Amino acid sequence: MLVRLGFPLGLLLLAALASLIIALGIGSAQLSPGQVWQVVLGHLGDIGQDEGNALARTMVLELRLPRALSAFAVGGLLAVAGALMQVLLRNPLADPYVLGLSGGASIGALAAMLGGLGGLAISGSAFGGALVSTLLVFGLVHGSGSWTPSRLLLTGVVVAAGWGAVITLMLALSPAERLPGMLYWLMGDLSYARAPWSPLLLLLATCVIVMPLGRSLNVLARGPQQAAALGVAVRPLEWCIYIVASLLTAAAVTTAGSIGFVGLVVPHMLRLLLGNDQRLILPACALAGGTLLMLADTLARTMIAPEQLPVGVITALLGVPTFLFLLYRSR
Amino acid sequence: MSRLVTQDLIINVPGRGDGTALNIAIEPGQVWGVLGPNGAGKTTLLHTLAGLNAPRSGQVLLGEQPLETLSRRQVAQMLGVVFQERLDGFPATVLETALIGRHPYLSPWQMEGADDYAQAEAALERLDVAHLRDRLVSTLSGGERQRVAMATVLTQAPSIWLADEPTNHLDLHHQSAVMALMAQQAAQGSTVMMCLHDLNLAARWCDHLLLLYPSGEACWGARDSMLVPSALERLYHQRLAVVEVEGAPVFVPIKE
DSSP: OHHHHHHHHHHHHHHHHHHHHHHHHOSSSOOOHHHHHHHHHHHHHTOOOSHHHHHHHHIIIIIIHHHHHHHHHHHHHHHHHHHHHHHHHTOTTOOTTTTTHHHHHHHHHHHHHHTTOOTHHHHHHHHHHHHHHHHHHHHHHHTTSOOOHHHHHHHHHHHHHHHHHHHHHHHHHSOGGGHHHHHHHHHOOOTTOOOOHHHHHHHHHHHHHHGGGHHHHHHHTTOHHHHHHTTOOHHHHHHHHHHHHHHHHHHHHHHHOOOOSHHHHHHHHHHHHHOSOHHHHHHHHHHHHHHHHHHHHHHHHHTTTTSOOOHHHHHHHHHHHHHHHHHHHTO | OOOEEEEEEEOOOTTOOOOOOBOOEEOTTOEEEEEOOTTSSHHHHHHHHTTSSOOSEEEEEETTEEGGGSOHHHHHHHEEEEOSSOOOOSOOBHHHHHHGGGGGGSOTTOOOOHHHHHHHHHHHHHTTOGGGTTSBGGGSOHHHHHHHHHHHHHHHOOSEEEEESTTTTOOHHHHHHHHHHHHHHHHTTOEEEEEOSOHHHHHHHOSEEEEEOTTSOEEEEEHHHHOOHHHHHHHHTOOEEEEEETTEEEEEEOOO
8 A cells, every 4th residue: 555655656756856956957057967966965065165156056046946946836736726626526627727716816916916015915815815716606606505516617617707807807907017027927927936935835734634634535526425424524524625725726826826737637647647546646746746837837937048938838838738638538 | 223213204305295204213133125106205315314414303313322413424334325326526446436435434544454455355245246346437337336336335334224226227136136135234233224116126125114105204114014005006106916926925017
């Protein structure tokens, strides 16, 4: 059992580390993996004080490392949030974007930006937006008694479309000088992600919290009645998933704006490869989602260097064909 | 502990009058059959007894304890439900599906151990689906899926079985095998209640019957006192002929 869980997770961890070294080495100044290693070690041991090394050190440790770690955290958060929503709705197409969570979070964050607020206020406002969206969707669906996944999905889709319209309205009414920043942010951009530690900690904490719930989630994936008959307190668990997914989405959105498809493609691909045990899928999503976004962001900042692309464009360009291919093949 | 009792229980079927309040005591060792036409509320009754639907009034006791005072986990350690309808959601193998029957007994951090696997495999063997253990449930036939669902509850090893049409989709041999399994569970001290459409299976394998009318009226008692052709004809709005085979009555609908 431990081997069954440990082996794929070990491989994914190695892939994540390899991607981190690539992300740190590639850019305006190329560094070999060995140099990256030296810089990281040099930092730890405080050796290598000559000038070239000092420059490389600054670049890697103060520019590339925070950005790469932020990308990892955001990718992991989105993939885990997507996997959780898919279990909740028993629908592999569910994802924080489809259900309007990201739209709500984006509006919260944009409103804070328009109000001239920064930092923590944007995070709080985004979480508020995600939570309002959650309550709105669940409230509307639950209002008339029992809810079905398809009804929840449809409500989410309509609410998401509504948020999309509100975002357009906000952009139309915003002062022109703020537009480029907001647009870039809406497309998903990691250029300003400098503080990876809080999303990384959140990702780690989520994995630790969600792991003991894994078997309950497996049972919940078979439908609420079956789950209740096997001893799961269904409604509290469903609320817990929805709130955790909102929190993860809000954290991801405040760090990097709107990045699509990670929450959809990563869990789907992992389920095809590893099966449906959530105790394996959720940590695997954290690692694979993080790796994918870290690589995508490396592409985004190097492809047309010195210009940078928003990473959301890359994930969409990679995600759409991958997803269509998987759908086509899985029939 | 495996006694199931209803006190003035009225199940909640929307848009229907209260009908008869149910005061039933199902004792260990008994096999009860619930008979009634489509829409009479058989499934609702079963779900109410399992605590999955709230009753309109009255209560259900598991042993001496009211059902609603127990946690879902405590209930699941005593009472197992075979559902008529199942969702597949995500693909899962037959063995994984049987293994979730161990969920009520495992703590959150605990992985399934060798004992749990052994129990699941024995249940698959008992239901004659062990050869399918690594197949995806979604690729099985209706009857095979029905037997996998039974195997899941057998893995759960409850002392109270509530089975909603356990013979659905099954061929004749497996119908008999499943009914024999239910009878065996009862003989080992379990309490069994099942909804059935097949009068003849009920006549053959159940020792108590509950007749549920679409109006919500109900009557119950020992099998022989309930298998009155006129009562059954009124229940199904269908004229019946009765013949006797191996000492048990066999009911055949008469062509109108």
